[in-house]
Every structure is written in structure tokens, then in C-alpha cells.
Amino acid sequence: MTDTDALYAVTPLDGRYAGRTAPLAEFASEAALMRARVRVEVEYLLALADLDAVGLDLTPDERGALREAYEGFDADDADLIKRIETEGARGYDATNHDVKAVEYFVREAAPERSHPWIHFALTSEDVNNLAHRLLVKPAVETVLVPALRDVRDALVEFAHDYADLPMLARTHGQPATPTTFGKEMAVYAARLGRAIARIEAAADDLAGKLAGASGTWAAHEAAFPDVDWRAFSRSFVDSLDIEYVEPTTQVNPSDDLGALFDAFRGANGVLTDLSLDAWLYVSQRYLGQQAAKSETGSSTMPHKVNPIDFENAEGNLAKANSDLAFLSAYLATSRLQRDLSDSTVKRNIGAALSYCLLAYSKLGDGLRKVVPNEEVMREDLRETPEVIGEAVQTILRREGHGDAYERVKELTRGERVTIDDFHDLFESLDVDEGVREELLALTPETYTGVGGDIARDA
Structure with a gap:
């Protein structure tokens, strides 16, 4: 398809985006479906020939020619199948049936004695x-x-x-x-x-x-x-x-x-x-x-x-x-x-x-x-110090403060707070100095848990 043809495609898949969807053409086009049908018909015929009851002997060359019908399938072959289906070709009247057209196409590569066995008993x-x-x-x-x-x-x-x-x-x-x-x-x-x-x-x-x-x-x-x-x-x-x-x-x-x-x-x-x-x-x-x-x-x-x-x-x-x-x-x-x-x-x-x-x-x-x-991410963190509230109330719970959640909630919920507001709270708490230092060391930028380790495990 030329660039001009693409402008007249009915769907963007074959028009505007044809370059991006092209890798699927060999699996999604009508020609691809024809080729796959030919493969099934040919391999089924060869499998029948391997049955003693059928009595169909095919030489190695004949088998090779049959497989070439799908292995070497090209645009001319697809066109022939379509013509057999829609208008008739190679002595066949138009089938108006896509699978029947494939059956007749396979006959073109098969010895005449095998023709009765092509599509034998299949729907x-x-x-x-x-x-x-x-x-x-x-x-x-x-x-x-x-x-x-x-x-x-x-x-x-x-x-x-x-x-x-x-x-x-x-x-x-x-x-x-x-x-x-x-x-x-x-x-x-x-x-x-x-x-x-x-x-x-x-x-x-x-x-x-x-x-x-x-x-x-x-x-x-x-x-x-x-x-x-x-x-x-x-x-x-x-x-x-x-x-x-x-x-x-x-x-x-x-x-x-x-x-x-x-x-x-x-x-x-x-x-x-x-x-x-x-x-x-x-x-x-x-x-x-x-x-x-x-x-x-x-x-x-x-x-x-x-x-x-x-x-x-x-x-x-x-x-x-x-x-x-x-x-x-x-x-x-x-x-x-x-x-x-x-x-x-x-x-x-x-x-x-x-x-x-x-x-x-x-x-x-x-x-x-x-x-x-x-820098934008870090600045956003610096401007929302209230997010360390979870860490604060959790550490205080660890230290036995039953009202930890409520105290942090009173300070932060719906309020615009600063890190200094937190520091004032920490100074007023009845906690060991080691705990106070632990709280004072909290910052939004460092309060990320084991996020880095999780990322490195990806």
C-alpha cells in the first residue's frame, strides 16, 4: 500500500497506523488466513496418505510440491484463491465459498489421483x-x-x-x-x-x-x-x-x-x-x-x-x-x-x-x-510535611501513647502544617530523648520505607 492508498483506507489500522500494525499482517490478513487453510488441507491430505486403509501413495516430490503450496504461498496464490471464490478460475466456476476455493487451489499442486482425498469427510x-x-x-x-x-x-x-x-x-x-x-x-x-x-x-x-x-x-x-x-x-x-x-x-x-x-x-x-x-x-x-x-x-x-x-x-x-x-x-x-x-x-x-x-x-x-x-518531586514532598504524621503516630504507639493518633490528627487533619509544627509537637512530648531525636530526624523525603529495595528487586 502506498502512502496515498493509506489515506483512503477504511480503518486507521490499514491507514494512519499501518506502519505500526504491519508486523501482524502475516497473521491477520485474509491472505494469511488463506495460507493457513492451505496448510491445514495439505497436511491433512498427507496424514490421510499415511493411513494404510486409504491406500494413497505420494512420492517425496509430490509431498514436497504439496507443502510448497503453503510454504511458498504468495500474493499471486492469494489472488487465485479469491478469483476461484468470486468469479471462477482455472476451469472452476465461482464457488462463493472461501474454503471450497482453497480446496480447488490445493488441487493445482496435487496429483490428480489424490483429488478425491482433498478435504475428505471434513466440514x-x-x-x-x-x-x-x-x-x-x-x-x-x-x-x-x-x-x-x-x-x-x-x-x-x-x-x-x-x-x-x-x-x-x-x-x-x-x-x-x-x-x-x-x-x-x-x-x-x-x-x-x-x-x-x-x-x-x-x-x-x-x-x-x-x-x-x-x-x-x-x-x-x-x-x-x-x-x-x-x-x-x-x-x-x-x-x-x-x-x-x-x-x-x-x-x-x-x-x-x-x-x-x-x-x-x-x-x-x-x-x-x-x-x-x-x-x-x-x-x-x-x-x-x-x-x-x-x-x-x-x-x-x-x-x-x-x-x-x-x-x-x-x-x-x-x-x-x-x-x-x-x-x-x-x-x-x-x-x-x-x-x-x-x-x-x-x-x-x-x-x-x-x-x-x-x-x-x-x-x-x-x-x-x-x-x-x-527537583519537582522533592519540592512537593517538602511542601507536604503532614505525610510524616503516619510515622509519628506509629512510633508513639510503639512507645505506649494511646492517644498518639488523635494528637497527630488534631495537628494535621485539614490543616496546613510545617515541619516546625511537628518539631514543636515533638518538644512537648513526654518521651525519651532517643525517641525525640528519632522523631526529629523524620522528613518526607526519607520516609519511603523499603521502596528502594522493592524497586531494585524488579
Whole structure:
């Protein structure tokens, strides 16, 4: 697609953001689905040929030519399949059926004596459910998970580099016990790491079926009752590096895809939280942004450097999760044995994953452009000395002061206090001098617990 063509794309995934979603094209495009279907048809034919009952002998050269049909699959092959489906080609009338068009395409690479065995006793869903999983699994493993790991790596780097940088925390939007910037990034890194593990587990559990028109192998059994078709199907699906599912109806119920989509929604929830917090940190000037000289932040306010990458990530994560929730719910249902609505819906899997990838890419850009503003963070802490109140009342409780909480509350709640106000309180307390010195040493900048250690463990 040229730059001009991209301007006329129906969706931004193939237009404005085509460069960012391109890594998924080999797994999410219609041509990719064609190629995967060809692979299933070819490998199924070869598996049949290995059955003594079938009696189909294929030479090594013939087997190689069949595998080349998908291993060397190119744009011309995709175009031929589409023409067979929509207008007819190579002596075939238009099928108006995408899987039948693939069957006829495979005939072009197969010796004529094997033609009766292509798509033998299969229903289209036997091919489609395996083809989709042959695409989704590597898309997750080679594109999406690495993109997520890049974000996690950036968070870990922040955690280590700024492990001890003190920062005011806010609960309910109000000043709270200080933390460190590194520790906050470590929390996100840990959450994202767990989310990635759930995605990887769900991808490993993707499961396929091959059981005929109603899930009973009826046609297979009618033709060859002495073959253990259940064992054959299990072996065949396993050979594609996909888990085997049984029993099914005509359709694979797609519970496995739902689990994967839900796992992605979990990761996207973590990253939405991160995007919102990063945006707020920029707003508070806790994070400074690198300003590109050629960029425009506002059409009317020349001074602005907007957190556009975090905003873009937030929007696309929301779009992705909306689509993933729809797919997860919709694909888990099918009228009676099946209805065809799942077929058109599954064509949107690639779009949902593309919105994920777009968001991960934008979030990564945003993280690379920001730098913690240490002086702003420290100044904010110095201006909110009331946050050491927790430490004060806790130490006094340790010393047996039953009214510790109430005394600190009276001094600080809803009041603007200074560190000197605390020092006056400490001087009035009936405590050992060692305890008084301990209290006098408290500062918001040093009251960060083991935040630094937590960050370094990321």
C-alpha cells in the first residue's frame, strides 16, 4: 500500500497506523488466513496418505510440491484463491465459498489421483478453527508478547534507575505516605509480568478440533469404520502444535480463544492504569517530556508539549478491550450445532490484536520520551510535611501513647502544617530523648520505607 492508498483506507489500522500494525499482517490478513487453510488441507491430505486403509501413495516430490503450496504461498496464490471464490478460475466456476476455493487451489499442486482425498469427510470448520489458531498463536508469541515485554523492560529500567527517588504518593487524590518513583514503576512491571504469563499460558492452551460435520466423525466412520478416527484426529491436531479438544459440535466452542482474549484484556487493564498515571505525572510535572523541535503541541498554544503517546495508548487500549470483550462473549455461543455468524466475527480477531499492538507501541514511545523531574518531586514532598504524621503516630504507639493518633490528627487533619509544627509537637512530648531525636530526624523525603529495595528487586 502506498502512502496515498493509506489515506483512503477504511480503518486507521490499514491507514494512519499501518506502519505500526504491519508486523501482524502475516497473521491477520485474509491472505494469511488463506495460507493457513492451505496448510491445514495439505497436511491433512498427507496424514490421510499415511493411513494404510486409504491406500494413497505420494512420492517425496509430490509431498514436497504439496507443502510448497503453503510454504511458498504468495500474493499471486492469494489472488487465485479469491478469483476461484468470486468469479471462477482455472476451469472452476465461482464457488462463493472461501474454503471450497482453497480446496480447488490445493488441487493445482496435487496429483490428480489424490483429488478425491482433498478435504475428505471434513466440514469447513475443521479447517477454519485450526487455521485461525495457526495464525493467532504465532501472532501472540512473536509479535504481541515481545511488544509487551518491551514495555515491561522499560518499566524495569525506570525501577532500577530511580529506585531511591522519593515521590509523594496520593491516595484518593490526596497526599499520602511517600513512595519512590522506582517502586511505583516496579509495581507496574510486576503486574505486567504476571499478565504476560497469563497470556502465554492461554496461547499454549489454544485447542483445535477435527471431527466432521456434527462432531461425530460420521462420514469418516461410514467410509472407513476400522480406522480409529478419534486417535487420528488427536495426532493430526497435535502435529500442528495445537492442543486437541473433544467433544465438540460442528464448531470448536472457542472457549480457548475467549480465555486468551480475556488475558489480553487483563494486560490492557494494567497498561490503561499506567497510561492514566503517566498522564497525571506529566500534568503534575513529575515527568518531563522531551520536546521534538519539529512537533506542534497545540494549534493555538505554542508552548505545549502534550502527552499524546499516553493518550493514544489509553484510547487504543479501550478500543482493543471493547473488541476483545465482544469476541470473547460472542464466540462462546452458537445456535444448536452452529451458525455462520462466527465466521464473519472471527475475521475481526486481527483488528482487535492490532489495536493492542498499536497501544503497546505508543505506550513504549511515551515511556522513552519522559524523564523523572527529581527537583519537582522533592519540592512537593517538602511542601507536604503532614505525610510524616503516619510515622509519628506509629512510633508513639510503639512507645505506649494511646492517644498518639488523635494528637497527630488534631495537628494535621485539614490543616496546613510545617515541619516546625511537628518539631514543636515533638518538644512537648513526654518521651525519651532517643525517641525525640528519632522523631526529629523524620522528613518526607526519607520516609519511603523499603521502596528502594522493592524497586531494585524488579
